[in-house]
Amino acid sequence: MSEAPAAPRTESAEPATGPGGLDLLLVPPRARTGWRVLPARVLAMCVVELQKLRHDRTELYTRAVQPALWLLVFGETFTRIKAIPTGGVPYIDYLAPGIIAQSAMFIAIFYGIMIIWERDAGILTKLLVTPTPRSALIAGKAFAAGVKALIQAVVVIVIAALLGVAMTWNPLRLLGVVVAVVLGSAFFSCLSMTIAGIVLTRDRLMGIGQAITMPLFFASNALYPVAIMPGWLQTVSRINPLSYQVDALRGLLLGTHAHLALDYTVLVGAAVLGIAAASSLLGRLAR
Template sequence: MIQPEPDVQLNGWVKTKPLYRNNVISTIIQILTKTLVIAEMEVRKLRHDPTDLVVRAVQPSLWLLIFGQVFTKIRAIPTGDLPYLDFMAAGILAQSVLFVAIFTGGMTLIWERDLGVVHKFLASPTPRVAMVLGKSLACGVRCLSQIFIIYVLALLLGVKLNLYPLAVIQVLLIVLLGAACFCAFSLIIGCLVKTRERMTGIGQLLTMPLFFASNAIYPISMMPNWLKFLSHINPLTYQVDALRGTMLANGSSIYGFGWDCIILLLTLVGLTLICGRLYPRVAM
């Protein structure tokens, strides 16, 4: 039997309407807080295997030392007034971030699923978006070590770097955004595949097309029209463009640092929402 509501409110009872604005702010704060918790937990894993950071730097170092040195001497790729080794340094840093993000995000997710860790997180009230953002942010922090390695190697090779504090901060921001984008992309693949072997194969299949369909090692003006179209929808292109404009002392950006950041940020938001919807599939 439903009791009628009294005409007069009892003492101490106040009828209040929930404030939509407070609910939105509270939700955002909750997502940010749990994102930082997930990121801190992921970063702590580096203490168990810090040598992984050094191993990840071998491939970009070889690109600079061998590919860069050879193509600088033969002058086969026109880069204007910018020496080819300078032109390539920003692209190799972006390539290093791409490889680390692709092979860290999805692979770690599948490993945690096999250990039963993912099931425990899915049973918690943690928002799925926070799980994705936390792992993506942690991947960005992991990639910061690549900046130090590439900078040291580039200075030894005579690359003219922009070492002003503001430029360095901008490089840190771009690396974080780029790593988060490609880590979220890798997590989407990890939600769809079932084995680590398949994840490795798909990762190798995707990294090279993303790398060569960008302006990392040659300018977009050299590309055929169909490849130009692919480069314009490739997030790596905008990451390289931003790095080339901030990392180098005499570098320049085609699209502008602000536009590059917006593209990477929108890509990260879109991939995070998609991955958040697919995340429960990991436990299936």
């Protein structure tokens, strides 16, 4: 009598996982693909930059002194003498948005020093061999500078409120203030990193940064209206991104007339161009 054929062996439906599913530790997570890659890398780089604040917050405290002096000394004095026409707005109110933009710019304009330090420490070379696009590296650092500038902006707003500056507390307008501060800081930090990619040394960057910060500040509408400037300075002011940032902040915080659509268009365009320029020079900086 012939034996009945053996039933075919069926494979178990369950995967061959080791004890406790330890094999999951050996399988790398699936990488993000498509449009999700760039935002994820930008966010990661931004978080890495902001982690540095946990170790040293001194910079935030010391940088709060200068805008406080501008409001307390310059603002109070010129409010009393009424030497600058501000369209019926008290001068200290008119000045407060300009000081917010100024303090944000002063933080961002020296951001290139940090990337040169990372080059000297060998960190930048390690970042460049990762799959992270260079534009994501620059954008992450740029928007981290924007977040730092936001902390500074909060300090200025608190001081201005204590001095009696009449500002709006509308949440949507404050959100617009956040966007304007971050975009402006992103541009100026990218400008700094672009200069770093050209000069390659901290000393040269420090000298250039000090040489351009005050001209950028005084060639804007931060301290006085564009209408009272000489003609050549009005032309410079119209190509200065800081003027558009101040105009947006003044319109949002004080409710004065502003060209918000133009302001945000210029700030977005400047930030994009800044990221592109700094990204193109990042490889030269790492050589």
